[in-house]
Amino acid sequence: MTPEEILAELRELRGRDAPTHGGRVFSYVYDPGMEELDELAREAGELARPLNGLDPTTFPSIAAMERDIVGFMRRTLHGTGSGLLRSPVVGSVTSGGTESCLLAVKTARDLWRAEHPELARRLAREGRRPRLVTTTLVHAAFQKAAKLFDLEWDPVPCEPDGTAPASRIVDRLDDDVALVVVSAPTYPSGIIDPIAEVSAAARRLGISCHVDACFGGLALPWWPRVEPWDFRLRGVTSISADLHKFGYAPKGVSVLLHRGRRRHRAQFFATTSWAGYPVVNPTLLGSRSASPLASAWAITKRLGHEGYASLTSSCARSVTQITQAVASIPGLTIWGNPTGPALALIADESLPAHEWVDPHHLADEMVRHGFRIQHQPGSTQPDGARLPHSAHLTITPVTERALPEFLAALEQAADAVRGTPRAEARLELAALTALGFAPRSVGGRFRMPSPSVAWLILRVAGVNPGADSLPGRLAPLMTLVERLPAPVAEALLTELLARVSEP
Numbered sequence: 001m002t003p004e005e006i007l008a009e010l011r012e013l014r015g016r017d018a019p020t021h022g023g024r025v026f027s028y029v030y031d032p033g034m035e036e037l038d039e040l041a042r043e044a045g046e047l048a049r050p051l052n053g054l055d056p057t058t059f060p061s062i063a064a065m066e067r068d069i070v071g072f073m074r075r076t077l078h079g080t081g082s083g084l085l086r087s088p089v090v091g092s093v094t095s096g097g098t099e100s101c102l103l104a105v106k107t108a109r110d111l112w113r114a115e116h117p118e119l120a121r122r123l124a125r126e127g128r129r130p131r132l133v134t135t136t137l138v139h140a141a142f143q144k145a146a147k148l149f150d151l152e153w154d155p156v157p158c159e160p161d162g163t164a165p166a167s168r169i170v171d172r173l174d175d176d177v178a179l180v181v182v183s184a185p186t187y188p189s190g191i192i193d194p195i196a197e198v199s200a201a202a203r204r205l206g207i208s209c210h211v212d213a214c215f216g217g218l219a220l221p222w223w224p225r226v227e228p229w230d231f232r233l234r235g236v237t238s239i240s241a242d243l244h245k246f247g248y249a250p251k252g253v254s255v256l257l258h259r260g261r262r263r264h265r266a267q268f269f270a271t272t273s274w275a276g277y278p279v280v281n282p283t284l285l286g287s288r289s290a291s292p293l294a295s296a297w298a299i300t301k302r303l304g305h306e307g308y309a310s311l312t313s314s315c316a317r318s319v320t321q322i323t324q325a326v327a328s329i330p331g332l333t334i335w336g337n338p339t340g341p342a343l344a345l346i347a348d349e350s351l352p353a354h355e356w357v358d359p360h361h362l363a364d365e366m367v368r369h370g371f372r373i374q375h376q377p378g379s380t381q382p383d384g385a386r387l388p389h390s391a392h393l394t395i396t397p398v399t400e401r402a403l404p405e406f407l408a409a410l411e412q413a414a415d416a417v418r419g420t421p422r423a424e425a426r427l428e429l430a431a432l433t434a435l436g437f438a439p440r441s442v443g444g445r446f447r448m449p450s451p452s453v454a455w456l457i458l459r460v461a462g463v464n465p466g467a468d469s470l471p472g473r474l475a476p477l478m479t480l481v482e483r484l485p486a487p488v489a490e491a492l493l494t495e496l497l498a499r500v501s502e503p
Contacts, residue, residue: 018372023402026393027374032248032311033398037299041250044298045291053288054281062290065297066093069243072300073255076221076308077213077239079231087260089231092267092282093243093293096252097214098141099284100240103256105132105145107238107267108179108208115206119175128152130178135164135193136381137186139212151178157381160388162189162336162344166197177207184213184220184229188376188392190338192216192229199235208263210238214254216340217241222305222312223340237263246312246341246396248303249296314397315341322393325407329414331357335390344376344390354419359391360475361417362410369409375474377482389422389482423475428460429483437488446485454495463496 001009020029048061056063070091074080079089094100112130113120123129132151134142136158146153156172158164173180180202182193195211202209211229213220218241220226230239241247242254258264270280279286303311322343326334331351335344347356363373378389399406433439436447437457449457462476481489 021398023396023398023400023406024370025372026395026399027372028394029396030245030248030394031396031398033314033396033401034248037248037302040298040302041295044294045250048290048294051290053290053293054286059290062293065290065293069093069255069293069297069300070257073217073241073257076305077217077230077241077257078228079257079259087262089257089259090261090264091255091257092264093296094254094256094283095285095288095292096244097139097240097242097254098144100214100242100254100256101139101141101212102145102148102284103267104181104210104212104238104240105142105151105179106149107258107263108210109149109151110266111208111263112178116175123176128176130176131172131174133169133172133177133180135169135183135186136379136387137162137164137188137191138181138183139187139214141214142181142212155382157383157385158387160385162186162191162387164193166194166201169194169198170201173201173205173207175205179208179210181210181212184211184216185338185340185342187215187342188387188390189336189344190340190342191336192220192226192339195229195236196227196233199233201235202237203235208237209235210240211236212240214240214242215245215342217255218243218246218308219312219315219341220339222309224316226339231257231259243296243300244292246308246315247296247299248311249299250292253292253296311397312341314400315395318395318399318403319343321403322395322407325410329357329411331355331418332359332362332414335388341395343393343395345373345393346388346390353421357414357418358420358422358475360389360423360478361420362413363391364473364475365413365417366409369413371406371409375478377478379482389478423473423479425476425480425483428457428480432457432484432488437484439485446488448487449491451495451498454492455499458492458496458499 018025021031023031051059051062053062074089094103109130129150129152131154132142132146133154133156136155143153154172156164156169180198182195182198184195185192199209217239220229230236238256238258240254240256243249244251244253268280268282272278319341323334326332326345331348332345333348335346345359345362347358349356360375363375366373374392376390376392379387381387437449439446481493
């Protein structure tokens with residue numbers, strides 16, 4: 001194929017994607033509404049494209065850009081100063097939020113093992129593992145980290161409104177806790193965890209405390225009326241913040257900051273025990289593209305604190321208007337009391353059922369109006385309490401331009417689905433129960449579907465084997481996912497994503 005033909009095919013493929021600009025997609029994309037930043041990111045990324053982040057001594061520009069970004073984030077998250085801090089705040093640029101979270105957990109685990117060798121051996125003899133304490137609304141990356149780094153994930157149940165009482169988290173802290181994680185804010189609800197109380201307790205007990213600010217780390221510093229949640233709190237030992245979210249850089253680039261050099265160095269992997277060059281990796285990856293780093297560096301230079309403050313003000317204005325608009329739509333409400341650029345819509349169950357606006361039907365209907373809001377299944381917590389199913393909205397600066405059309409669409413969509421009962425998957429659930437893939441009662445036994453059976457189930461649920469995307473209506477699939485045993489639902493979703501990219 002000629003270069004022209006290849007690019008034409010790529011443009012055709014891109015035409016199938018959800019729009020990344022214009023404020024019509026309320027998840028995954030972070031559009032500042034500034035074309036100049038796109039051009040700046042492209043040019044900076046292209047200049048750094050041939051570089052390899054594996055060795056900043058060979059490519060010192062990488063070290064210089066990383067130094068500037070870490071310095072910018074350290075100032076932003078109040079990690080500078082002499083009288084308040086015993087140890088300097090230092091850190092690394094990573095490939096994204098998940099890598100930052102993984103490294104925070106890996107670092108805390110290694111330090112815990114070094115500081116509690118006898119306890120580590122005793123737990124191993126007893127078949128137990130050190131614990132990773134979070135709330136149930138913490139990002140799923142921490143479940144992944146617990147599996148990868150052999151920790152026991154210990155989720156603390158939240159209240160129905162999405163809050164996590166500080167006392168409930170603190171009561172879980174003991175000497176077998178390698179790390180406690182609090183969120184600023186949680187992605188599903190937009191609510192900030194009780195960081196001050198938890199970090200203070202962690203400090204008293206000598207436990208590492210990580211703040212997951214991957215979502216809010218470049219919005220909350222300029223958000224109005226936010227209580228301290230960052231390095232101003234002495235008990236906070238590390239913070240993750242994504243530059244490819246409200247930093248407006250291309251995917252994927254994040255920052256992980258640590259309080260103290262010893263903690264930061266525990267993040268590294270280094271070896272001279274092979275015949276090749278000495279390997280020293282500050283992150284999980286070896287070779288790393290420098291393009292996202294360069295783009296993030298250029299954008300932070302261009303925007304600075306004033307630029308980010310201005311963009312954040314736009315997000316805050318949009319959140320206020322959306323909150324007011326939702327309050328005037330019968331049957332719909334906002335989950336809890338969020339702080340920052342994320343909202344979750346739920347049915348207002350204080351009204352009679354025939355007036356409820358189901359958030360998943362609403363999300364499906366919004367697609368007809370040209371907007372995509374994100375389905376979030378409900379969940380049962382370890383104590384049996386339920387968290388509601390919802391529709392997530394990530395608010396970006398460009399939202400403000402699309403707001404009149406979006407709010408009109410939201411009202412029309414709510415009117416169209418008001419009183420519609422929640423989607424059911426009775427036939428699918430009955431068939432799965434009969435086949436043994438779903439228990440007949442809560443806590444009952446079930447078996448796992450093979451890839452071929454999982455794909456058959458998905459096709460019955462409406463997934464088109466010839467399509468590149470999910471079904472047009474996701475509400476029934478979300479109900480199925482929510483009501484199946486978690487391992488079975490996870491097998492179905494794994495099969496879905498695997499089949500999408502299978503030749």
